[in-house]
Amino acid sequence: MTTGDSRVWVADLLLAGAVAVISVGFALTDWVASLLALALSASLAFRRTYPVVALVWATTAAVAHALLLTNLTLSVVVVPMLVHGLARWSGRGLALTALGIGLAGAVAGPLWSLSWRAEAKLSDMLVPVAACAGVVIAAHVFGQRERERADTLLVRRRLERIEHDRAVQEAAAEERTQIAREVHDIVAHSLSMIAVQAEGGRALVTRDPSRAPEVLTVIAEESRTALNEIRDMVSLLRGDAAYRPAPGLMDIKDLVDRLGDRAHLDIAGRPPVIGPVLTLTIYRVIQESLTNFLRHAGPKAKAAITITTAETSTSVTIRDNGRGSTAPTDGKGHGLRTMHERVTASGGTMSAGAVPDGGFEVHAVFPLERVS
Structure with a gap:
């Protein structure tokens, strides 16, 4: 009983x-x-x-x-x-x-x-x-x-x-998706940068062996950056991470500057005053676009990143003059889908595709009234 x-x-x-x-x-x-x-x-x-x-x-x-x-x-x-x-x-x-x-x-x-x-x-x-x-x-x-x-x-x-269990499951699924996005953005971008530096460095060292330390230094710094970001994420998941503010304009500028003369950032209109969530979204969209640029555009292509702020919206355009629709792909990437999910979650719209005169363009628009 x-x-x-x-x-x-x-x-x-x-x-x-x-x-x-x-x-x-x-x-x-x-x-x-x-x-x-x-x-x-x-x-x-x-x-x-x-x-x-x-x-x-x-x-x-x-x-x-x-x-x-x-x-x-x-x-x-x-x-x-x-x-x-x-x-x-x-x-x-x-x-x-x-x-x-x-x-x-x-x-x-x-x-x-x-x-x-x-x-x-x-x-x-x-x-x-x-x-x-x-x-x-x-x-x-x-x-x-x-x-x-x-x-x-x-x-x-x-x-x-049942409703509580479903809400918990949906929250867990969203959290897993968010983690997957962050890991993808961090690892994919950093490894792409390392691969580009390694490929370019091999040709550079063949011509001028004295510049080998410079190439290796860039690769080492990029590797440390990726490792630090992954450690921060693991610490965050464990609950013992210190507060880190969302990336701002200077972080986006640093991200673009890593590519040297292959990428250029232009901020049009007044400097955007946006919330941390939307700032992180813009940062990740630019990061993923540059990752795809490094993978597919070709070694001689260049990219232009433009952030334009109007009264009610902020738009971001990443355009390169690379291979465009002729770029090779293994079909296993999730970058564009991840970007689209991020932009949609922030209330924005996004388009991506090859441009008629060659190259590839990603364009996202975010309504500022959605940001508290």
């Missing part, structure tokens, strides 16, 4: 004991009535744990009342209490059976009790029958409504739990 069942058993046992004490107290001068009152009251002790046994027990005790006694005892209050309990906690079939037996007793009880009186008339029996039947029906209805309320509450709690 579980803890919950134990509590139910104890509560019903106490109720049965209280009803038995009161009923026996009123029938104390008649030991047969006392025993029958005790028997009928005992059915309440297992109305929830063994409801069928309780119903059969109570019915048997009530029939014994009719056979052995000439007057009703106070224990008849068990009938509506049992009808209520079965309607509240048992199945519909058992609850209706209890109601039927209770109504039969509500009719037969008063008729049987008054039949022992010689002066009793049929009209005198109508009021007691109606009253007893009304009490039984009210007990059943009240118990059924309690059951319906409990079922409704249970369904509501289940729905709330």
